[in-house]
Amino acid sequence: MAVFQNLAAKQDGGSIRVRFEIDQPCVVGYQIYDPATGAFLFEGEWHEVRGRNVDLEVAVPADDGPYRIHVAPVEDREKFILIDAHVHDGALEIAAPRVATQSGLRRERIFRSIPKALLYPPQSLWRHRKLIRSMVRRDILSRYKGSFFGALWTFLNPLLLMGTYAFVFGVVLKTRFGADSSGIGYVLYFLAAMLPWLAFSEAVGRSTYVILEYRNFVKKLVFPLETLPVNLVIAGIVTEAFGLAIFLTGLIAARHAIPLSVIWLPLLIVPQIVLTLGLCWLLSALGVFVRDLATVTTFVLTLWFFLTPICYPESSLPAAAMQLEKFNPLFVLVRGYRAVFLQNEAPHLRSLAALWLLSIAVAVAGHAWFHRLRRSFADVI
Numbered sequence: 001m002a003v004f005q006n007l008a009a010k011q012d013g014g015s016i017r018v019r020f021e022i023d024q025p026c027v028v029g030y031q032i033y034d035p036a037t038g039a040f041l042f043e044g045e046w047h048e049v050r051g052r053n054v055d056l057e058v059a060v061p062a063d064d065g066p067y068r069i070h071v072a073p074v075e076d077r078e079k080f081i082l083i084d085a086h087v088h089d090g091a092l093e094i095a096a097p098r099v100a101t102q103s104g105l106r107r108e109r110i111f112r113s114i115p116k117a118l119l120y121p122p123q124s125l126w127r128h129r130k131l132i133r134s135m136v137r138r139d140i141l142s143r144y145k146g147s148f149f150g151a152l153w154t155f156l157n158p159l160l161l162m163g164t165y166a167f168v169f170g171v172v173l174k175t176r177f178g179a180d181s182s183g184i185g186y187v188l189y190f191l192a193a194m195l196p197w198l199a200f201s202e203a204v205g206r207s208t209y210v211i212l213e214y215r216n217f218v219k220k221l222v223f224p225l226e227t228l229p230v231n232l233v234i235a236g237i238v239t240e241a242f243g244l245a246i247f248l249t250g251l252i253a254a255r256h257a258i259p260l261s262v263i264w265l266p267l268l269i270v271p272q273i274v275l276t277l278g279l280c281w282l283l284s285a286l287g288v289f290v291r292d293l294a295t296v297t298t299f300v301l302t303l304w305f306f307l308t309p310i311c312y313p314e315s316s317l318p319a320a321a322m323q324l325e326k327f328n329p330l331f332v333l334v335r336g337y338r339a340v341f342l343q344n345e346a347p348h349l350r351s352l353a354a355l356w357l358l359s360i361a362v363a364v365a366g367h368a369w370f371h372r373l374r375r376s377f378a379d380v381i
Contacts, residue, residue, distance in 0.1 A: 001079045002026065009083055009097045016058040016094055018071055020081060025050050026073040030058050035068040035084065046074055060085055060092055078102050121367045128227050136234045184254050191247045192341045193310040196333040198243050199236035200276050201301050206232050207280035208287035208294040211377060218377045225374055229280035233273060251341065259344035268336045268347060271359035275329055278362035285373040288380050310334055329355055
């Protein structure tokens, strides 16, 4: 790898005069890139260097914009001299030259992308908040359009679903939780766990075909497609809100009070929403290319439901299974909901912190995955 010393660069009209010393005879050339995207623009002439001193003229494009110049031996470009330049109204400005490596630039791009990856999704959602609100309202109302009860099904759906599960597991199978052998105790513990599952499963289950459902937006309109999975997540939260109203009514009827520990609930709901959104972004993009994904997702959700202690107590799981449940984010939510609603306790803070980190990571990765694949949606659909 070449060693560069005594770097100097100065503007020479519309060009850059680069002077430096190199430790070995070689052929030196330069390449110009777009610093924003890393796209290669063009390559300059090669110059044979017989001694140590190099005096190289770099021709910069006359078009306005930023440019990044790499000067290096032709045979080994891992290490090079980097010069950032900018052309504005025909005037050339350059930054001081520095020695860089390809691996170092990759690390710099990763570090620069982290703030963007964290900030861009919420900025995009805030920018399109009116559109999201309108589409969520339309989605909820159109889902039951023409039915006898209409929008009332938004309330009846979670009520019937939770009632069916409670009847099967509480009355028919006589499942009980801990020392509470009463039927109402089981129903409360079961419904507390169903609350996060309702919102999660509804959004994730619909996400695999949401882009195909709105295929006209992909082909004919300039539309923020990343908002479509968001609509599903918010619609799922609306379903959970109705389920929560049902649950709180039953809780007050059975225990005559709501515990103060419910103040911890927002710390559970936020990572739940973020995790669901990340998975919906990922699955909605993948569903465009893998049409069987909806069937697979339905099976996985069913398996996930029964692997999570929602309809049965944690104590019924063997020790090895309980160790694996620590890696199940739905288990953290289920245990947290039961703690704040039924045990008057705070959720396990260490598990909650891990859930927050996992949710943010999944959301960032899911959003990046969605934007990477969305360029090909129109070609596939």
